[in-house]
Amino acid sequence: MYTTASNRYFAGTYAQARQKFLAAAQQRAARVESFLLESKLGAYGETLTTDIALLGPSQAEKLLIVSSGTHGPEGFCGSGCQVALLQDDELLGRLTKAGVSLLLIHAVNPYGFSHLRRTNEDNIDLNRNFMRFDAPLPANAAYADVEPFVLPPAWPPAAESEQAMAAYVARHGMDALRDAVSSGQYTVPDGIFYGGRTPSWSNRTIRAILRSHAAAAMAIGWIDIHTGLGPYGHGEKIYAGGNNAQDLARARAWWGADVFAPFEGLSASADVQGALVLSVYEECPQAKTGLMGLEFGTLPHQSVMNALRADHWLHRNPQAPVEQQLKIRQDLRDAFYCDNDEWKGMVLGQARSIMLQTLQGLKQIDG
Template identity: 35%
Template sequence: MTETPELFPASYQAARSRFRDELPRVQARWPAAHLARHAVAGDETTTIDWIEAPATGQQEKLLILTTGEHGIEGYVGAAMLQLFIEAYLPRLAPANTGLLLIHAINPWGMAHRRRTNAANVDLNRTFIWDAGDAPAERLYDATFNPGYDQLMPLLNPRGAVRSLAWSRLAFAARLLRALVTVGPGRLKAITLEGQYRHPQGIYFGGRTVPEETAVLMRLFRAHIARYRQILHLDMHTGYGPRYQMSLVNSRWEPRASTELAQRFAYPLVVKTTPNEFYALRGDMIDWVYTLQREAFPDKQLYATSFEFGAYGDSILAGLRSMRTMVEENRLYWHGVNPPAEARIRDAFAELYAPGDARWRAKAVADAHVAFSGILTAERFA
């Protein structure tokens, strides 16, 4: 078993090689397992890699594990994927259980330590259900979330950062004004809901289906079609309390959070409703639920996200994450002076890929509790 510090990869390339090297271990129990990849924009240095393994007998249950939808979050994602392969694959039954294990949905973002893909698109705003009759401009609706525009100077300040202290002072002043004029609840909602018209802005959802999203949609559809019961676990970081991973359920999951907490014997379960989390458009897990409902109504699905919080869940931590997002995006588009750049990059890494040993140990411990609770309750192990 890999020790906790080694579970967390140092680079995208290292994480990818390790994942590819796991194929023989999977094949030992799923002989037909194979590795596949999609080179994003034709570039072999940034590939979405996956291992698919059909059940050896009756195709009853499908386990999907996805990581790195938000690029930089893939470092923790890769750790959890490795943990799952080592500790939980041995508990599954190849006779009736198939696998779809996905390493780095957004490889460019993971390699470049950004949340977005190369076009600044937040992929978790792009899984918009297409019933087959709407043009892309209606799905990726430029008029969605109009409130975002009045917050442009706060969320997307222009120009290079000359002094980090001054830029933070200006941010604090704009933030204070926004808190007074739109209120804290609306401010959070407007920011996180995403937008489809400012390509250099934070939480940009693009103008059409991104390549990475199209690959994932195809994989989900093809695999879910073959099985009766689907369990999908998706790995994220950044949201929630610092030392307690949150299970974040889709708004389409019919069961209440309290019921699921009890069922999985897991202490923190929330749902993406405005009350418990925040509403957004284009969420991947919502899309998987919609796929099940619209295309495979006879199949049983449970899909959820593991959210490993980093800054914490206080109001101040929330505002600090917003500032980190704004600064990192400004750095990317407009540049900063070098000492400020290092501080911004550190703050961003601290939010999405923490290096602290105690944090990592607790993340691994929480993942164990959640993996085993969910696998048992869903009768996968």
Template identity: 45%
Template sequence: MNAARWFSASYGEARARFLRAAARNDIAVQSHLLATHRGLEDEQLATDVVRLGPPNAKRLLVTTSATHGVEGFCGSAAQLALLYDKPLQALLRKLDVAILIVHAINPYGFSHLSRTTEDNIDLNRNSVDFGQPLPRNEAYDLLDNFLVPEDWPPSRANERAIERYIADRGEIAYQQAVTAGQYTHAEGMCFGGRRKAWSTQVLQSLFTQFGSNCQRIGWIDIHAGLGPYGHGEKICFGKAGTEEVQRARDWWGADVICPGEGTPAESTAWGRVCDTLRTACPHAETAAIAIEFGTVPLVDMLHMLRADTWLRRHPDAPESQQHALRDEIRAAFCCEEEGWMGLTLGQSRGAILQAVYGLSRTGERSH
């Protein structure tokens, strides 16, 4: 399989190919335009949505790409391949299941090769109740000045401060402090926002529109950057011991990880995007997973998140430096090697097929 042919070089190219594929296959597209901003190449930004399968299907699988912007390349490739996947589309008709493809839910981040939205919001930390007191990440408060230094690359003294933190507390504690989310430093890392982001509002409206009449809804949110190289780790953020977690394992297998059970693969975090499905469609049986495709070692990935945030804070940095840093950030979340691309596409299609079969079952436990 020539996996590289499904991967695009930029958000603009990915969107153009997605729209072209939909047109060639006579698939209607619903586009949500982010009218307040433009892309890195001054292109229009939008979240594009298509629905495959029987029009009256009561069982729906949702796939999303680019929740974390620059991570969108592998998710976009998997979604583009879906539009040409005739055997899978025939299976949808046979099993009476529909698929909603949400391409580039964070188009600004995808285009600008950033993990966050146009407002520097980490979309996967934004689904909290902003009418209530917001969580406080005191560990992040201690690290903020070290994480985003005034100059880039960081000085040796800055690197030693980070190294001491990891030596004293461990790599997992460092990851937790950085990525759990925070709501006090608007220009910092993993900022959850102070209101619902545009992308969160789009997701809520899509779930209401397409899920209001559905009895069962599954969701695969495709990410990159965490875990062993090329491995797709399936993570369910439902509460440990609930029917949702068991349903996720019935559909996707016993290797589904639930952080609430104490596994170290993914840190605890606030405001997960999957909460939008639970709140928008409380009537439906739901199961949602993030599938994380590993790229580079954890500390290297977090270093690129620091670089991303530094770029946000320094829009007047030399153009050559901005270009070089964006290339490095992209490389940390989308590997150019053919084998990695093939692994992400194959595992994405496998997870989609698992969900389709899981949704089609009438409630009996799988064996």
């Protein structure tokens, strides 16, 4: 049924996704709040907001959070899952019966969602930005070694740049290249996977949302929806919490043995610091948590990485020919959103299953 109905959940632009989300929330009589990004407009001149929809009491003892758009165009997938959830009578009925409130956070990164950039308005990767900025930031010495060929001066890259990358992989391995590039860096503001030097607008907004609606929760399940890593259409269950044996065990009890922790070296994701969901530890220290990055595969890894490289090249070269700009934006969109019924159906089925498992896990925690 999902393959024939999926298009009513998903959208083609940030503005359309926002409209569908707000309409579905209004139909549910959800409590809606909007947080305006005042410093920027969208790609079509639209206002940019992170919107939330709350079903059930604020500050409930048990809370399910589903967030979308942490990485800009990955919001096409996450927004579709959120709209589908708002129209799922059976699942919402289970939440109500269990006394679990539902908090949907739509478009964590509205600028990137609208402008088709994985990063925010300041070129910050938000999943590297939730740090303690009053302490020394993580060092990534290898980044300086790889940036010259990862972000070459010309696009498409010259043969020399690709040969240098191949030589690095031959010497150090593909995992070392992945970690050098994507684990995060805090030294090159116009570089790739930049984590920022201060809390971003989205960081401050998410913390304000948690303080308003989750600060009293004793149990929180949080699913942050992502795309771009892993096999086509497969939803990898990535443990998104801290390196804590009890929390990891809880995640696997809720979602199964195929929950992969990046710090164990088995995930498609690099082991990163500063992820969005880690804010729950500081804002809701009283809560027992189940934290997941639900990552849906799209294109082969090298295609996704090349789309990201091109995007950052364009960020450094904004006077590129219009035709080239449009192609880079479209390639970036395609790398993080497979706009077809088959993929959308795979996404919706797996997301619903994860949400049911999360509900069952929350029910098992004593309030």
